[in-house]
Amino acid sequence: MALLSTEERRRGESVRERFFADADGLRAVEARTRAVDGIVRDRFDATLGNRPGVAAVAVGGYGRCELFPHSDVDLLLLFGSMRDVERSQDEIGTLIAGLWDAKLVVSQSVRTPRDCTSLARDNTELHISLLDTRFVAGDVSFLRELQDGTLPRFYLRERRSLIRALATKARGRHKSFEDTPYHLEPDVKEGPGGLRDIQLACWMAQLEHVRAGRIPATTECLPSWAKDETLDARRFLFSVRCYLHYHHGRDRNVLTYAMQDAIAQDGDAKAYEGSGPDDMMRDYYRRTRSTYRLARRTMDASLVSTNTLASIFRMRKSRLSNREFAVTKGEIYFRDPHAADHSPGSVLRLFEFQARHGLQLSRTAEQRIRTQLPALRRHVESSAGHWRHLREILRLPHTALALSTMRESGYLPCLIPEFALADSLVIRDFYHRYTVDEHTIRAIGVLKDLPGATGGIDCRFASLLAEVPSPELVCLALLYHDLGKGVKGRPHEESSAEMVKAGVLRIGPADEMARKAVVQLVQDHLAMSTIMTKQDMSEPAVLETFKAGVGTLERLNMLTLMTYADTVAVNPLAALQWRKQLLWRLYRRTRSIFERDHGDKRIRPGTVEDVLDLASDADDRDALAAFLRGFPERYARTHTAAQVRRHAGLAADLRPGRATVSSRRREGFTEIVVICSDRPTLFAALCAGISASGADIVSAEAYIREDGLVLDTFRVIPMPGGELLQFGPRGVQQIERRIRALAEGRLDPSDLVHTEPRTRKRPSTGEPPLVTFDNDTSAGSTILSVCTSDRRGLLADLANTISDAGCSIEVVLGHTQGGAAMDTFYLRKDGAKLGQGTCESLTGRLVGACQIRTG
Amino acid sequence: MKKIEAIIQPFKLDDVREALKSCGHDRLTIYDVRGHGRQKGHKEVYRGQEYEVDLLPKVKLETIVPDGRLDEVVKTIIEAARTGKIGDGKVFVSDVSTAIRIRSGEEGDDAI
Secondary structure (H helix, E strand, C coil): CCCCHHHHHHHHHHHHHHHHCCCCCCHHHHHHHHHHHHHHHHHHHHHHHCCCCCCCCCCEHCCCCCCCCCCCCCEEECCCCCCHHHHHHHHHHHHHHHHHHCCCCCCEEEEEEHHHHHHHCHHHHHHHHCCCCEEEECCHHHHHHHHHHHHHHHHHHHHHHHHHHHHHHHHHHHCCCCCCCECCCCCCCCCCCCCHHHHHHHHHHHHCCCCCCCCCCCCCCCCCCHHHHHHHHHHHHHHHHHHHHHHHCCCCCCCCCHHHHHHHHHHCCCCCCCCHHHHHHHEEEEEHHHHHHHHHHHHHHHHHHHCCHHHHHHHHHHCCCCCEEEEEEEEEECCCHHHHHHCCHHHHHHHHHHHHHHEEECCCHHHHHHHHHHHHHHHHCCCCCCCHHHHHHHHCCCCCHHHHHHHHHHHHHHCCCCHHCCCCCCCCCCCCEEHHHHHHHHHHHHHHHHHHCCCHHHHHHHHHHHHCCCHHHHHHHHHHHCCCHCCCCCCCCHHHHHHHHHHHHCCCCCCCHHHHHHHHHHHCCCCHHHHHHCCCCCCHHHHHHHHHHHHCHHHHHHHHHHHHHHHHCCCCCCHHHHHHHHHHHHHHHHHHHHHHHHHCCCCCCCCCCHHHCCCCHHHHHHHHHHCCCCHHHHHHCCHHHHHHHHHHHHHHHCCCCEEEEEEECCCCCCCCCEEEECCCHHHHHHHHHHCCCEEEEEEEEEECCCCCCCEEEEEEECCCCHHHHHCHHHHHHHHHHHHHHHHHCCCCHHHHHCCCCCCCCCCCCCCCCEEEEEEECCCCCCCEEEECCCCCCHHHCCCCHHCCCCCCEEEEEEEECEEEEEEEEEEEEECCCCCCCEEEEEEHHHHHHHHCCCC | CCEEEEEECCCHHHHHHHHHHHCCCCCCEEEEEHHHHHHHHCEEEECCCEECCCCCCEEEEEEECCCCHHHHHHHHHHHHHCCCCCCCCCEEECCCCCCCCCCCCCCCHHCC
């Protein structure tokens, strides 16, 4: 009696054969459920069948008729009273043993109807499994009492706490899978977007719609659009899970690489009839991302309805609404439902809004975008000015969320057509854990989270990020860095570099240096990892070659951060600390060479041939070479040929004792270039003049050619109420005249009238000023670094303090970022490095200069 | 049987693997590790902040060899991992009483 009968075995085999013939997982699980029902009924009748007041009830997946080949059989034995249970102990034991002997993995519980709702009140799994109860054998009247009376009353009373408990468990489950369905080897049952998430949405809907006397069926209460989406996903996932169970002969649900090959290529299986494992996995992710979204939306909506605090918080978000977008229940909507149709530019603004506020996109807004994708693609192709919004998206705090939504809605491939190549792309790799597109977005997320680093080596990378004036360029490079993986047959970094070259012209920054930097970052994104693990970084030649390839300290900073983000986003379990340490060592050693060369390395014939190669003809080349000779090499590396040509032109007109000042409006700032002969306190006088003109110095670079020609560049923004803002082009000319007079020594800085512009108090970094001297790195100069809260006139005060101490400023690299100023000066005194005494006395005075006029 | 544990520079891993493969020994376990030898650590200043750099990234490789191949394998590792500079690492050798291949139950040298 205990073992499987011939008929039972034949039924089981027939279910399997039929599945391998038609790959219909939905039919297979139902057929297996019916087969198991027969076995249970048979064993029940033989043991408890003659007892009145007992029923065998299928619950959970078995109750829903979704019994996969090796799923547990969740069986509830329902008795009228505990006394009946005690009297039937032997029969219960015989029944369960018989079911195990029949090769069923039974998860049984023995309860009275009252026990079902009163016992184990914290046992969410039990209570949720009772949402799907189905009579199998015995006394059906018991089940009716349970289904029509006890359970609905219980759910009506407890549904809020059950929904909260369900959501908490689901969040924990999602977190254990890093909140993404894009795992290279996903779990089709428990993974985000997997079968458990479909069921989660169903359970939430069932609990929401339970009424006195009735619990809705499992998919009955889903919205119609969700039914369509889940039906497609269920059909696919059921087939895959059936195949995994049959293949392993047990309840294993991870779609490993081997199983992906087997399902996609096994002619006998026919569980998937696409063209190969890559296509199959794309289909997999397409479905699971939609079910994952459904699960999250359902959780969010249910939580708002059950949690007053969450509801209030959501309502407050409504205040973020503007004339284009409305925020309702924490989701973003187009105010004009047809905005995506007649104003395609609003879509990019919508994602900018999302990147700013970190809110989810409503389903209706997403649907609108989806239906307009062809028109949106044409709009992107035929219009310009996308960088302004893309730059904001990449700068704002919730970039990863916005990019993720752009991908899911299909808009990202409109903006960056090459992104389609990486969409759900599986590249099998020992270390990688996610698809290429997910890895890309995660890498950007890593960069965004970096300022919140609380300790260890991450803090060093965080302070490096604070030094980068345009972190959006690193994000843009990250967006492209792995797209070449979608092109087979060549190194992906080459393909990615080609894509980004075209991409930055279409949607990238107007600034040529910025575009070059992005292309180079993509091209070299593996360089640091390669050196870290393949080359001896204690070998000076290795570092010199690497440094020459990188070109500038700014690009090294960006490349380091890009490598950091790329490494961390590969796999959260990889040996990250080890890699971060190696990366930091390489960075510090290379940076040290840059710092040395900024003061020491001058342009000589043959050193910047690549810059000269950009000359238009031989005369142009000679003129550029003559102008460049004797400048620090950094100057040539940080300026385009056009900029060098312009500076050379300005210098050519310079008469002895005179200065030339030229200003230009650039994207977001005004650039003032001063060329003149060197003299003591010059840099301090120029800073004071700019400051007195009501301009704020965002960044400054000062170079002295060996023959004493000074080339100082200031990037300034107007202070509210300052002259620079008030004056038109003629006013700017007045400021130029003032700076020229200062440069030529015709105006004494102490005669400047400082107008105090109306200005709001600046945000302070809260950190005390850091002043350090380095007498080891450079052969000829002392390197002074000052890191402090920025304030108006800071650079002028620092330069004055340095000049007052009798020091000459050879090179200045200064910029402000996020309320902090980071200035580096290369100093000499009497033609040599500064002595210990000078450094010590200057430290206190510089700290004092940082602190004056603050607050 | 002997167990060889070698701490080497990360960038030397490929060289050591290639060298061992060339001498017919390609069974290895690799770990990414951090540590320091006699030199201990040093302080590093970045942007005015002082950091203790006391644990340097290294690669540790482990392999088991029959007694008769010990000298050859150790020599191969040392030659491939050497740069002549501080930080090249160390090799440790210890006795192994037996080895068992889980799949087949083979023991001793046959299980290596």
